[in-house]
Each structure stands twice: as C-alpha cells, then as structure tokens.
Amino acid sequence: MxxxxxxxxxxxxxxxxxxxxxxxxxxxxxxxxxxxxxxYSVYRYKHQADFHAASxxxxxxxxxxxxxxxxxxxxxxxxxxxxxxxxxxxKARLFIAFTxxxxxxxxxxxxxxxxxxxxxxxxxxxxxxxxxxxxxxxYFGLYFxxxxxxAVHVIVGMGLFGYALRSMSRGRVDAxxxxxxENVTLFWHLVDIIWIFLFPLFYLIS
Amino acid sequence: xxxxxxxxxxxxTAAHGPGYRSYLLVYALLVCLTVLTVTSASLNLGxxxxxxxxxxxxxxxxFVLLYFMHLRYEKRLLIKILIPIVVATLAIFIGLTYTDILxx
Numbered sequence: 001m002x003x004x005x006x007x008x009x010x011x012x013x014x015x016x017x018x019x020x021x022x023x024x025x026x027x028x029x030x031x032x033x034x035x036x037x038x039x040y041s042v043y044r045y046k047h048q049a050d051f052h053a054a055s056x057x058x059x060x061x062x063x064x065x066x067x068x069x070x071x072x073x074x075x076x077x078x079x080x081x082x083x084x085x086x087x088x089x090x091k092a093r094l095f096i097a098f099t100x101x102x103x104x105x106x107x108x109x110x111x112x113x114x115x116x117x118x119x120x121x122x123x124x125x126x127x128x129x130x131x132x133x134x135x136x137x138x139y140f141g142l143y144f145x146x147x148x149x150x151a152v153h154v155i156v157g158m159g160l161f162g163y164a165l166r167s168m169s170r171g172r173v174d175a176x177x178x179x180x181x182e183n184v185t186l187f188w189h190l191v192d193i194i195w196i197f198l199f200p201l202f203y204l205i206s
Numbered sequence: 207x208x209x210x211x212x213x214x215x216x217x218x219t220a221a222h223g224p225g226y227r228s229y230l231l232v233y234a235l236l237v238c239l240t241v242l243t244v245t246s247a248s249l250n251l252g253x254x255x256x257x258x259x260x261x262x263x264x265x266x267x268x269f270v271l272l273y274f275m276h277l278r279y280e281k282r283l284l285i286k287i288l289i290p291i292v293v294a295t296l297a298i299f300i301g302l303t304y305t306d307i308l309x310x
Contacts, residue, residue, distance in 0.1 A: 024288070
C-alpha cells in the first residue's frame with residue numbers, strides 16, 4: 001500500500017479520486033466549448049446565408065480527413081490504456097506514440113488549412129475579410145477562435161502524452177499506477193468529441 | 207487487510223474497459239457515422255440537414271463516452287451523473303437564450 005492511498009478517505013482509492021477530478025475538469029471544458037457553440041448557433045441563426053457562403057471556403061476533404069485522423073487517435077489512446085492496465089507497458093507506449101503521431105498529423109492538416117485561408121486574405125482583421133458581409137466576418141471569427149482553441153487542446157494533449165511516455169519509461173506509470181495515462185486519455189477523448197461537433201458545424205453547412 | 211486486497215479494492219472501483227473487439231467495433235461505427243454525416247451533408251436536404259448532422263454528432267459522442275471513456279463500465283454514481291448534469295445545464299442555457307432570441 002502506497003503512502004498516497006493511506007491519505008484521505010479509505011473508501012476512495014487514489015485512482016477514483018483522480019478520475020473524479022478529471023471528470024469535473026471535463027465538465028468545465030464542455031461548458032467552455034458549449035458557450036462558444038451557443039454563440040455560433042445564435043449568429044448562424046441570424047446570418048444563415050452568410051454562414052453558408054463562408055463555409056464554402058473550407059475544404060470538406062481536409063475536414064473529413066482530420067475527423068478520421070482524430071477518431072483513429074482516440075482508438076489508439078483507448079488501446080494504450082487497455083494495454084497499460086494489462087501490464088503490457090511496451091505496447092502501451094507504442095500506442096501512445098501513435099496517438100502523438102496522429103495528433104501531429106491533425107495539426108499539420110490544420111496548419112495547411114489555416115495557411116490557405118491566410119493567403120486568401122481570410123484571417124482576423126484582414127482587409128479582405130473585413131470587406132465581406134457581417135455574417136461572414138462572424139463565421140470566420142468563430143472558425144478561428146473555436147478551431148484555434150481546439151488546436152491548443154490538441155497541443156496540450158500531445159505534451160501530456162509525451163510526458164506519459166517519459167513517466168512510463170521511468171516506471172512511474174505502470175499497470176498498478178495507470179491513473180495519469182487514464183486521465184490524459186479521457187482528456188484526449190474529450191478533444192475528439194469537441195471536434196466531432198466542430199466538424200459538421202463548420203465544414204458541412206454549405 | 208493485505209496489500210493485494212487494497213489494490214484489488216482500488217482496482218475494483220476503477221472503471222474497467224472493454225476489450226479489443228469492442229474498441230474496434232466502436233471505431234468502425236464512428237468511421238461509418240463520419241461517412242454518413244458527410245454524405246447526408248452533400249444531399250442538400252435543407253433545414254433538416256443541420257438536425258441530421260447534430261444527431262449523428264450526438265450519437266458519435268455517446269459511443270465515445272460509453273466505450274472509449276468507459277462510462278458504461280463506471281461504478282461510481284458521481285461520475286455517471288456528471289455528463290447528464292452538464293448536458294442539462296447547457297440545454298437550459300441554450301433554451302433560455304433562444305426564448306430571448308426568438309421572441310424578442
């Protein structure tokens with residue numbers, strides 16, 4: 001029995017406490033993005049034609065590709081936890097490495113997408129963007145804010161998974177102490193869920 | 207109580223996930239739903255199109271929550287009820303905002 005488990009309520013194992021905390025954090029994240037989705041839906045309701053016209057600028061292919069990449073990364077993350085719990089740390093590390101690789105793929109595609117918008121004068125406060133109808137300006141404002149905030153989450157997730165690999169190689173995270181990887185993976189699935197909603201709302205409404 | 211008993215007790219309350227087969231089935235389903243949502247969007251269904259993509263997104267999220275995030279295997283009531291609570295809170299926010307926007 002580790003010192004960690006001896007502290008606090010005996011009924012509540014360390015893993016349970018960590019998991020409850022993570023789920024509470026996930027709830028705050030849902031409310032954060034929920035607020036942005038509400039903002040999106042109100043502006044979309046008020047500027048339907050502009051939103052449709054603006055979404056034609058997005059590449060449906062890139063969006064679909066990134067959706068599949070992120071779903072696949074969710075699968076590899078889930079399998080990493082499965083392997084870690086089974087005591088197969090080497091396999092778990094391999095799956096985490098794949099997850100980081102998919103996250104990097106996602107960001108690369110996203111980077112090219114944003115880059116393409118920038119070359120077409122579509123970035124916040126650009127002269128060309130400001131000359132567009134009001135609804136289109138709002139659409140791109142929301143597009144950059146929401147996909148940008150999501151991308152920040154992807155970057156954070158990559159960092160956390162990278163740290164997981166380090167901790168696993170040093171034996172601090174293993175089958176008996178999997179909570180760190182479990183929680184990072186929960187976070188990663190949340191990032192996937194947010195994208196599941198972002199994708200149709202920005203890419204599929206034209 | 208021996209050390210292993212404590213470990214087992216700790217592990218017993220932790221959410222145990224499904225196996226490879228279930229993970230891969232859920233993954234296949236998520237990919238199919240992605241294809242379905244892209245297909246439905248290219249059919250020009252008009253006003254119902256947004257409802258269709260949102261229902262599909264909701265379905266995908268439920269599968270991610272239940273299987274990938276292990277909510278289906280969760281034993282702690284506190285964690286089980288968190289997501290319904292937060293979704294209900296959001297629904298209240300959204301509902302009240304729309305009563306203002308639609309009937310102002």
